[in-house]
Amino acid sequence: MAMLDHEKVIEALAATLENEVLPALGQGPSRLQLYSVLDVLENLSAYLEWGGQLAELEVAACRRAASQLAGLLEGELSARCRDFAAETGGGDTALETARTLLVDVIESPAFDSSEVRATVDACLGESVLTAAMFMKPSRLSEVSKG
Amino acid sequence: MSAEEQLKALSLFIASRNGATDVDLSAYRAHTEGFSMETFSFDAHWTESGGEVFDGRLIARVQPEAGLLEPYDLRPQVLAMRAVHGTVAVPELLWFEEGSEVLGAPFYVNRFVAGDVPVPSEGPSGELPIEDPLERESLARDFAGNLAALHRFDWQAAGLSELGGPDGVPEDGRDAARRVVANWRGYHERSRAGAAPMMARAFKELEVRLPRQSPLCLVHGDYRTGNFLRVGGRITAILDWEMVHLGDPMEDLAWACSRIWRGQTDMPGLLVERERLLHMYSEAGGLDVDEQRLAFYDLLAAVKMSAIMTTGLRAWADGRTDDVRMLMFRHQLAGMQVIMAESAGVVGALS
Known part of the structure; x- marks a missing residue:
């Protein structure tokens, strides 16, 4: 099935639902659920295409922050930052480690330091943006109307 | 329960409550606008024991098992709606049944109020839900007026101390703020969404910005476009009282003005500009507007919405709801994080 590109499959599913199924539905719960399915499918396509890359970008941003934070923090948190900055692994494990580390820094007394805060904020800002x-445009208006 | 079974059960319920005879319920319609409560309307006819005949349309709201605001408890909203009826535009509530024997879950029945629900979201080509600016202006005035009336409502005289929650009436506005943050932190933690640095950052910022002082009033908790009925330029009913509680009036104003409900415009709820709405609120006799507290509750709005989204996702992931709409929240969280980052001052204003 390698000849079937997942993005094209999702596009075809969404097009069939929107062009063939939707017009046959009246107003009400079924229509609303179908709009939700379309919304999820459209974003799933983007996620499948870019999700891995997105996680890598977030981990990379966290590694850069960890490298700086290692010099600003003390004790165990500093060591964890140094270790994480030196690691090269990726995937879900690295992402969860990165996020847990950031949360621990934010919840530590060291976060009162403006330098620590600025370093974390730069990393967070980059990741969320x-x-x-x-994100694909939302179908919330259609979903809310039912 | 099927529609037919629900109407049959309600017929027996009405007959037992009123001593009514000749109970006839028909024209069932499920309402799908809301995200949490199961809602349906129906035509009702009966003759009361005194001979008086009722003919009208009613609406029933049934407590869901799982969803965005679980665990559910209808009691606070019923108390609030009954109390403010006549002061704020709310539908008249006829019955509240706390048991699950009739419809399988607690429910209440109120009179049907005419109107449509504009949604706080632009259409695919950027079209506003209410195109006519005069209609938007008029709705905004009603919106602000109802909120001012709610905040001015004497909840103590009405005996609504119960709305302070299990810990009783908050000591002051700071205590109320602390509680509301703890409440949403609880939702976030129970949703087990994994390590969430932006949420942790927002909670940290909320600690720093905790208001020192504020008045206590009745707070709707979900006051926004999408939660009112209107006919033309007039609001006919304020809906969705699930999150009503005692708190800071700025909580409602910040929620109503949040970027969450602005689309690509600078108009809260896609009605009128923020300053205009705040002015209308003050003009209608609302409590003093305080920008510092508004900023605190603006950040809380993004935190709250994220916690609601992850709660819905958790309910779906655990198989407690099969509502596919919950899955939309998975990608919408990304947008919510941007709003949170802006409100927390992590990134500069983007719009």
């Missing part, structure tokens, strides 16, 4: 770039 990058993630939002991959």
Whole structure:
């Protein structure tokens, strides 16, 4: 099935639902659920195409931040930052490690330091803005109308 | 329960409540606008024991098992709606049944109020839900007026201390703010969404910005476009009282003005500009507007919406709801994080 590109499959599914199924539905719960399915399918396509890359970008941003934070923090948190900055692994494990580390820094007393805060904020800002770039326009207005 | 079974059960319920005879319920219609409560309307006819005949349309709202605001409890909203009826535009509530024997879950029945629900979202080509600016202006005035009336409502005289929650009436506005943050932190933690640095950052910022002082009033909790009925330029009913509680009036104003409900415009709820709405609120006799507290509750709005989204996702992931709409929240969280980052001052204003 390698000849079937997932993005094209999803596009075809969405087109069939929108052009063939939707017009046959009246107003009400079925129509609303179908709009939700379309919304999810459209974003799933983007996620499948870019999701891995997005996670890598977030991990990379966290590694850069961790490298700086290692010099600003003390003790165990500093060591964890140094270790994480030196690692090269990716995937879900690296992403969860990165996020857990950031949360621990934010919840530590060291976050009162303006330098620590600025470093974390730069990392967070980069990550959330990058993630939002991959969102497709929402069908919330259709879904809400039912 | 099927529609037919629901109407049959309600017929027996009405007959037992009123001693009514000749109960006839028909023209069932499911309402799909809301995200949480199961709602349906129906035509009702019966003759009361005194001979008086009722003919009208009613609406029933049934407590869902799982969803965005679980665990559910209808009691606070019923108390609030009954109390403010006549002061704020709310439908008249006829019955509240706390048991699950009749419809399988607690429910209440109120009179049907005519109107449509404009949604706080632009159409595919950027069209506004209400195109006519005069209609938007008029709705905004009603919107602000109802909110001012709610905030001015004497909840103590009405015996609504119960709306302070299990810990009783908050000591002051700061205590109320602390509680509301703890409440949404609880939702976030129970949703087990994994490590979430932006949420942690927002909670940290909320600690720093915690208001020192504020008045306590009745807070609707979900006051926004999408939660009112209108006919033309007039609001006929304020809906969705699930999150009503005692708190800071700025909580409602910040929620109503949040970027969450602005689309690509600078108009809260896609009605009128923020300053105009705040002015209308003050003019209608609302409580003092305080920008610092508004900023606190603006950040809380993004936190709250994210927690609602992850709660819905958790309910779906655990198989407690099969509503596909919950899955939309998975990607919408990305947009919510941007709003949160802006409100927390992590990134500069983007719009």
